[in-house]
Amino acid sequence: MLFRISFSLFFALAVSACNPIKPVDPITPIPEAPILLLENVAQPITAQGTQPSAIDNTKRDNLWDRIRDNYKLGTPPSNQRMTSQLNWFKSHQSYLNRVSERSKRYMFFIMQQIEVRDMPAEIALLPIVESAFDPFAYSHGRASGVWQFIPSTGHMYGLKQDWWFDGRRDIRQSTIAALKFLRGLSREFKGDWMLALAAYNSGAGTVRKAIRKNKRQGKPTDFWSLALPKETKAYVPKLLALASLVKNPEKFSVTLPFIENKPYFAVIETGSQMDLSQAAQMAEIDLEEIYKLNPQYNQWATSPNGPHEILVPFTQQEIIRKNLEALPSGQRIKWQRYEVMSGDSLISIANKFHTTPAALKQVNPVQGSLVRIGDKLLIPTAFKNQSSYTYSANNRLNKKQKNTRGSKGSQKINHTVQNGDSFWSLARKHNVSTRSIAKWNGMAPKDPIKPGQKLVIWSKSQLIKQNREIIRKINYRVRNGDSLHRIADKFNVKVKDIKRWNQINKKKYLQPGDKLILYVDVTQNS
Numbered sequence: 001m002l003f004r005i006s007f008s009l010f011f012a013l014a015v016s017a018c019n020p021i022k023p024v025d026p027i028t029p030i031p032e033a034p035i036l037l038l039e040n041v042a043q044p045i046t047a048q049g050t051q052p053s054a055i056d057n058t059k060r061d062n063l064w065d066r067i068r069d070n071y072k073l074g075t076p077p078s079n080q081r082m083t084s085q086l087n088w089f090k091s092h093q094s095y096l097n098r099v100s101e102r103s104k105r106y107m108f109f110i111m112q113q114i115e116v117r118d119m120p121a122e123i124a125l126l127p128i129v130e131s132a133f134d135p136f137a138y139s140h141g142r143a144s145g146v147w148q149f150i151p152s153t154g155h156m157y158g159l160k161q162d163w164w165f166d167g168r169r170d171i172r173q174s175t176i177a178a179l180k181f182l183r184g185l186s187r188e189f190k191g192d193w194m195l196a197l198a199a200y201n202s203g204a205g206t207v208r209k210a211i212r213k214n215k216r217q218g219k220p221t222d223f224w225s226l227a228l229p230k231e232t233k234a235y236v237p238k239l240l241a242l243a244s245l246v247k248n249p250e251k252f253s254v255t256l257p258f259i260e261n262k263p264y265f266a267v268i269e270t271g272s273q274m275d276l277s278q279a280a281q282m283a284e285i286d287l288e289e290i291y292k293l294n295p296q297y298n299q300w301a302t303s304p305n306g307p308h309e310i311l312v313p314f315t316q317q318e319i320i321r322k323n324l325e326a327l328p329s330g331q332r333i334k335w336q337r338y339e340v341m342s343g344d345s346l347i348s349i350a351n352k353f354h355t356t357p358a359a360l361k362q363v364n365p366v367q368g369s370l371v372r373i374g375d376k377l378l379i380p381t382a383f384k385n386q387s388s389y390t391y392s393a394n395n396r397l398n399k400k401q402k403n404t405r406g407s408k409g410s411q412k413i414n415h416t417v418q419n420g421d422s423f424w425s426l427a428r429k430h431n432v433s434t435r436s437i438a439k440w441n442g443m444a445p446k447d448p449i450k451p452g453q454k455l456v457i458w459s460k461s462q463l464i465k466q467n468r469e470i471i472r473k474i475n476y477r478v479r480n481g482d483s484l485h486r487i488a489d490k491f492n493v494k495v496k497d498i499k500r501w502n503q504i505n506k507k508k509y510l511q512p513g514d515k516l517i518l519y520v521d522v523t524q525n526s
Contacts, residue, residue, distance in 0.1 A: 070121030085241035291391035406458020
């Protein structure tokens, strides 16, 4: 397949070839020869300074075979950590089916990028460990996408993140960033991929610290000998267990659903911002499939600032290209004219139409953020009702909030964030953990909350109040008109308990002045 290389890209390749990459701290993105993103990914991609695999991977029908053929990590040791992970995977065939179904959209591209860098093919299985190949996965540590980049590391590797777009979920951009990161870590640890993988999970500093400690104590410094965090000690064995299972599924009595060894998606240039429902219609596929191939788009359309492209199933590329040719560029999103009213601001108008002030300023002659009553604005709007875009950020959040459940007896509270609110203050008020509140709302505990934001909280404050009993012993003198029933009602206790506490004879009547002992829950009688 022929493709064009710009002069600047050619220059970058030449410079990279003449200047070998020196090991640097892995928190700094390591420069490397650019990997070319073709219009479609049907053919293998080669990069400067690498050798294509000696194996003809195009002759493999099943992508799992292609992965097995390119293993490089060797046979893992037999130990308890490996055994426990293998036992879990062996007993969860439904999980393997689920992750295989998700991975089929992305695995061919990932394998191409791994092979061109001559990296271990076992790394293609790492998104199973990281995210179960869920492109919308979001962890308590603010990590997002199949490779689970946190915001700061994503920015280091050029993954743009804004209201419209999150590059951490872009399958191509995030894969290339993750492989650059991992290759840098392997250099940091002198080619030891076990340590590189451990560092990908817990940070290079954590691994270096564990190595220094073992050196001082005269102990080995391989992965299996290091005192690493509990999660990291399970992380690498989990990947190796998966690799063992993929290598020989019959041995472990599991099956791996067939994945075709051919491109799943093609890249379509749209030339401008495009409504995702329009893209689905042009490609003659479901909107859900568009979102799963393009999880980087947070809203109802691609970003107005680009990239102006969309992934579609490989089989549909000619259909959408043909339909796009017949569609004027101005009709790739819907435009609505709006007259500014009293009380309007650029932000309020943007919120009303599910867009951003920046997007409005792109197509309207607005100076700063000032709009005047009577101004006429051109607004980019969605073709369909917002609820139709089921995988947009707002709809994913609404679904999560709707489906969450608290512990037994807790009460669901719909809370609007006020000035001064924080996860910590709300957690104290409702007797729950900050992590629980974050989880119920598809957030991480360190995410900021803003006034006006809607949160779901499964409050335990009422439950705690009901279950907390403070019992006091009371000496009560019977008064005129008292009866056992009247006293029981007054102190919220039972008649039979009053009789038991005071050994009252059934035949004996209460007399004014009699003394009774009562055991009363003062929280219910305050």
